[in-house]
Every structure is written in structure tokens, then in C-alpha cells.
Amino acid sequence: MSKSKRGDVWLGAAGLVVNQNNEWLVVKKRYGGLHGKWSLPAGFVEKDETIDQAALREVKEETGIDCDLIGMIGFRSGVIKGRVSDNMGVFLLRPLQVNQPILAQQDELYEAAWRSPEDLSSDGDASVMLHEMASYIVEEGLEPIEDVDPGHIFGYTDYKLFFRHRE
Numbered sequence: 001m002s003k004s005k006r007g008d009v010w011l012g013a014a015g016l017v018v019n020q021n022n023e024w025l026v027v028k029k030r031y032g033g034l035h036g037k038w039s040l041p042a043g044f045v046e047k048d049e050t051i052d053q054a055a056l057r058e059v060k061e062e063t064g065i066d067c068d069l070i071g072m073i074g075f076r077s078g079v080i081k082g083r084v085s086d087n088m089g090v091f092l093l094r095p096l097q098v099n100q101p102i103l104a105q106q107d108e109l110y111e112a113a114w115r116s117p118e119d120l121s122s123d124g125d126a127s128v129m130l131h132e133m134a135s136y137i138v139e140e141g142l143e144p145i146e147d148v149d150p151g152h153i154f155g156y157t158d159y160k161l162f163f164r165h166r167e
Contacts, residue, residue, distance in 0.1 A: 006044065012088035013054035014042035016138060017067055019095055023114035025102070026130065027062055030110055038120060039127040041112075042088065050158050052144065055091040063112045064103030067093035071141025072162040076129065090133075092141045 017025035026038045041062040045054040052069050059067055074090035104112040120126045121134035142162040150159050 008083065009085045010087060011045045011051065012042055012086070013045055013051045013058060014040040014088055014090045015055040015059040015067065015093045016040055016073060016090060016133070017059055017063075017065060017093045017095060018139070019114055020098055021114070021116075023116050024120065024130075025059070025063060025065060025095075025112065026115050026120065026126075027104065027112045028110040028125070030108055034127055036110070036125065037127045038115065038123060038125055038130060040090070040130070050160055051089045052091055052160065052162075053158075055089070056093065059093060062105045062109060065100055066096040068096060069144060070094055071143045073138050073141035074133070092138060 015025075019025070025041065027041050028038055029035055041059045043054065043058040043061070045051050046057075049057065052072070056067055056069060059065055070092040072089055073092045076088045076090065078086050080086050102112045102114075104110075115123075117134040120130050126134075145161040145163060148159055148161055150156055
């Protein structure tokens with residue numbers, strides 16, 4: 001779907017995939033504002049999926065890595081040129097398999113790699129968001145609460161909440 005068909009409010013999803021070595025799965029985009037920068041695998045949410053499903057799909061499409069959802073760890077919101085509300089949920093994911101090979105989507109990416117947050121924090125080619133994330137604890141997130149019935153009035157076909165579990 002083209003950006004013009006998305007209207008004035010955009011919703012994206014990104015996956016922070018962390019492996020057994022506490023490295024992050026990052027990609028170098030061939031297009032857009034993040035051209036040539038390391039960033040998280042990400043993309044727009046489609047009309048038939050929840051935001052967390054979009055994050056899992058985008059990671060799989062861009063890197064070939066299948067993941068489990070751990071939780072939501074962040075949300076980015078901004079307004080572009082006073083005309084478009086650009087929003088993105090960030091989800092903590094774990095690879096389903098240890099040492100699964102990365103298969104970078106060649107038409108969208110220069111490369112994909114496992115990088116340590118420490119390396120990314122000092123890399124001039126890392127996105128602003130990665131620089132900021134590297135200084136925060138991202139191992140814990142807002143856990144998904146599934147099997148919640150909001151009632152039939154809204155007609156939801158899929159429904160989830162994300163909150164921090166009470167300790």
C-alpha cells in the first residue's frame with residue numbers, strides 16, 4: 001500500500017530481536033529516511049493484522065528470522081511536516097531457533113546483522129532510535145494480554161492489550 005493511501009495517520013511496527021548473546025538483529029535500508037543506516041526491521045501494519053503480528057511479519061520478511069513475541073517495549077510518535085502523524089510500536093522478540101541464518105531481503109536492504117547494543121551506540125551509521133534505545137533497559141516489556149473479549153459492539157476480529165504485569 002502506498003503512503004498516500006495510508007491517509008494522514010500512519011501505524012508501523014518494529015521488532016527488536018535479541019539473540020542468546022544479547023545481540024540485536026538490525027538491518028541497513030536501501031530507501032527512505034533511514035537509507036544506509038542501521039535500524040530495526042520495521043514496516044506498516046496491514047489492515048488484517050494486529051500491530052504485534054505486523055512486527056513479527058516484518059522481521060520474517062526482511063531477515064528470514066522467525067520469532068516469539070515477548071512484549072511491547074516502546075512506542076514512537078511524531079508528526080511529519082505538520083501533515084502526517086507517524087506512529088510505530090516497538091516489540092521485543094526472541095528468535096525461535098538458535099543460530100538461524102539471516103536471509104536479508106535484497107530489494108529493501110543492503111544487509112542485516114547481529115550487533116551488540118554497545119557497538120550500535122557508538123556507530124555513526126546507526127539510527128537515532130537505536131542510539132537512544134541502547135542506553136535503556138529493553139529486556140522487559142509490556143506483556144501481551146490475549147483472550148480478552150471487548151464485547152460484540154465493536155466487531156473486533158482480533159484484540160490484545162499490552163500492560164506491565166504487576167510484580
